[in-house]
Every structure is written in C-alpha cells, then in structure tokens.
Amino acid sequence: MKIGIVCHPSIGGSGLVATQLGVGLAKKGHEVHFIAQMRPFKLDELPNVFFHDVERINYPLFDDPLVTFALTAKIVEVATEFQLDIVHAHYSIPHSLSCYLANEISPHKFAVITTIHGTDVTIVGRDKPLFPLNRFSINRSCMVTTVSHFQKHYVEKHFDIEKEIVVVHNFIDSKVFTPNNYSDKTRAKLAAADEKIIMHISNFRPVKNTDTVIKVFKNLTEKVNARLILLGDGPELARTKTMCAELGIGDKVTALGKVRNVETLLPVADCIIQPSFNESFSMVALEAMACGVPPVLSNCDGIPEVVVDGVTGFMADPLDVEKLTDACYKILSDRVLAEKMADAGRAHAIKTFAWEEKVSEYEAVYQQAIVLR
Ligand code: GMT
Numbered sequence: 001m002k003i004g005i006v007c008h009p010s011i012g013g014s015g016l017v018a019t020q021l022g023v024g025l026a027k028k029g030h031e032v033h034f035i036a037q038m039r040p041f042k043l044d045e046l047p048n049v050f051f052h053d054v055e056r057i058n059y060p061l062f063d064d065p066l067v068t069f070a071l072t073a074k075i076v077e078v079a080t081e082f083q084l085d086i087v088h089a090h091y092s093i094p095h096s097l098s099c100y101l102a103n104e105i106s107p108h109k110f111a112v113i114t115t116i117h118g119t120d121v122t123i124v125g126r127d128k129p130l131f132p133l134n135r136f137s138i139n140r141s142c143m144v145t146t147v148s149h150f151q152k153h154y155v156e157k158h159f160d161i162e163k164e165i166v167v168v169h170n171f172i173d174s175k176v177f178t179p180n181n182y183s184d185k186t187r188a189k190l191a192a193a194d195e196k197i198i199m200h201i202s203n204f205r206p207v208k209n210t211d212t213v214i215k216v217f218k219n220l221t222e223k224v225n226a227r228l229i230l231l232g233d234g235p236e237l238a239r240t241k242t243m244c245a246e247l248g249i250g251d252k253v254t255a256l257g258k259v260r261n262v263e264t265l266l267p268v269a270d271c272i273i274q275p276s277f278n279e280s281f282s283m284v285a286l287e288a289m290a291c292g293v294p295p296v297l298s299n300c301d302g303i304p305e306v307v308v309d310g311v312t313g314f315m316a317d318p319l320d321v322e323k324l325t326d327a328c329y330k331i332l333s334d335r336v337l338a339e340k341m342a343d344a345g346r347a348h349a350i351k352t353f354a355w356e357e358k359v360s361e362y363e364a365v366y367q368q369a370i371v372l373r
Helices: 015-028 067-082 092-105 129-140 149-159 185-192 212-220 238-247 282-292 321-333 337-354 357-371
Strands: 002-006 031-036 049-052 086-090 112-116 141-148 165-167 195-199 226-231 253-257 271-274 295-298 315-318
Touching: 002 015, 002 067, 002 092, 015 049, 015 086, 015 112, 015 357, 031 067, 049 067, 067 092, 086 092, 086 271, 086 321, 086 357, 092 112, 092 129, 112 129, 112 357, 129 149, 141 149, 141 337, 141 357, 149 165, 195 212, 195 321, 212 226, 212 238, 212 271, 212 321, 226 238, 271 282, 271 321, 282 295, 282 337, 295 321, 315 321, 321 337
Parallel strands: 002 031, 002 086, 031 049, 086 112, 112 141, 141 165, 195 226, 195 271, 226 253, 271 295, 295 315
Antiparallel strands: none
C-alpha cells in the first residue's frame, strides 16, 4: 500500500507512535510518506520512507502562518503525486480535518483514517470552539482507531460518533527498549554507585502532575539514598525545579531536558514514577516495562490496560502521595520483588504489545478502509 502519515513531530506521545508505525509499515514493504511540520525526531533514513515538509504560509496580510491550510495543501500535493491509498491522521486536531478537506479537494481520492491519542479529545478537543470541528472530522473519517478501550468509551460517551472505533493498543520494539541497552559509564555519570535512581519522563504539562512526583521523591529521600532524574521539558519544569530547591532536595534532582534516545537512559533507573491525571495509554509505562524497570503510576484512564497492578508495576490515585511513596519504596528496598516485577513487566510488554502484531492490526484497518472508500 501507499500510505501517508500525518503527525505532530513531538518527542514522545502521538508523534512517536506515528513514527514507529510508519517505520513498521515500511519494514513490511509498504511505501510510507510522512507529512509534518518537522521531520519526526525518531525518523531515520530508510528505503521506502519519505518525509514531506509542511512549509508555513508567510504573507504580510496574515497574522498567522495558516499552518492548517498549508498542511491541507501538502496532503493534496503528496496524495496526488504519489497516488496514496491511505492518509492516516495521528491526533485528530487539526490533522483529521485537514485530511478530510484534502480528500474533498484532491482529484485523487484516498481513505482517511483518524487515530485518537488522548488530549485531542479529552483536553484540547473538548474545548468549545474546536468540539464541532473535531466531531465532524472524526465522523467523516473512513475508519477511526484509538489507543485504549478507555479512550474508545470516552469518545463514544462525549462525541456522538456514528461509526465503530477500533482499539489498537500502542506497541514497542523490545529489541530497542531492552534492559541491556546502557553502559555502566552512563549510570556512573548520572548517579553515585550507592544512589537508587528514580526517573520521571514527561512533557511537563499540568496533566503530568509533577508536584506529586516531587512530594513522593521528598518522602523517599527520608528513607532511601536516591536521585530523581527528570527527562523531558515543558511549561511546568521551571516551577518543578523551584519546588525541589524550596524542599531542600535540589541537589538530589537532575533534569536532563529533552533526550532523543530515551532507551539508552531508561534502563539505568530502578523505578519510574508517572502520577498523571489523564493518560489514554502511557507509552512511558510500556517503555519502562520493556526495559525491565518497574513503573509506579496513577490508576487513571487507560493505564490499567498497560500495567498489571502488583505484578508488572504499581498503581494508585494520582494524589495519593502516601501510597505512591510506599509503592516506590517497596521496589527500591526489596530486591527480590523488584527483579520479579522487572521480569514480569518485560514479558508482558513482549507478549501483549509487540510491534509486529499491532502493525498488522493497522494493516487490517487499512484494508477495510480501502474497501469502504
Ligand atoms: O502525553 C502527552 O501529553 C502527549 C500526548 C500526545 O498526544 O502526544 O500523549 C497521548 O498519546 C500517547 C500515544 O498514544 C499516549 O501514550 C498518552 O497516554 C496520551 N496522553 C494523554 O492522554 C494525556
């Protein structure tokens, strides 16, 4: 098949899932065309993978660079030139509507697939001005998928969607995310030999609940010699660092900012903590499990579909600092439990979220869409 993938070139989340899918499809022999404002950060050069840059429209009359129109025009251009069978929108806003418009405009018709990732319907997509546009374009997609059963039920409840929503869970390449993908040198650079490492990986938006991360870590420092490593960047990071300094734990916290190869750092952690208020899936939890790192998470939304509580990680209410602290402490202080959980997590990631299987599920969705087109 000839497939277009439209995504936000974000470091994690939907951009990462779209990239992994495109790469997986290319490995299976499909021709894949990425259409985005920047090359997705994990998109390496590969045969039969192409990247098409969406150039902004800068004209003095316009206050803004008309990014959504520029994207729509690029989809028309690429679909026509390469005779695409499918254009797959990852994250409905504004991609799904751009795909719909492009298909209306283009002389060459293609099947539009929309994958809903989370905040495109929970936070951004429920905003009053965007809601009707979002609902319209989701409804007009040939097929709609989402990344968890929680998210499917949420969309069905709030969006009045006429068609069936197919759940395809996110997935992982367990050869890339593996416990062995790090060197002792990396660990030595990050923490002292006798320090336990707790990691938090996020885009530091309010939804990630970083205050709770810091409160839990502060409690832990009273019982364990530990270091908190923060990966990623975002609007809450500066405030988070100030909070650490005020609590007197600033010297125990290292913020590394945005990193490209999280798989080379994640395996050094002894546990991760992600107490998000919303999470349709949590790629970070899956990546940690694949790396044999027990995750401690909130029990919200789609997270229980990823983590088996008490077996592959622990879950608690997002504001239950005490329970989250206890969970981390158990992992950091009980070696036998930590090893058992690490093995169970990796086995679960490999068995339930293998990329080969999930890419096949998307291929089946595409086949169905081509018939329906
Ligand atoms: O985590 C984020 O805030 C980024 C966001 C995105 O859309 O890129 O992530 C969403 O999609 C990911 C990939 O499907 C999921 O693993 C995340 O759980 C989801 N985030 C939320 O629902 C908050």
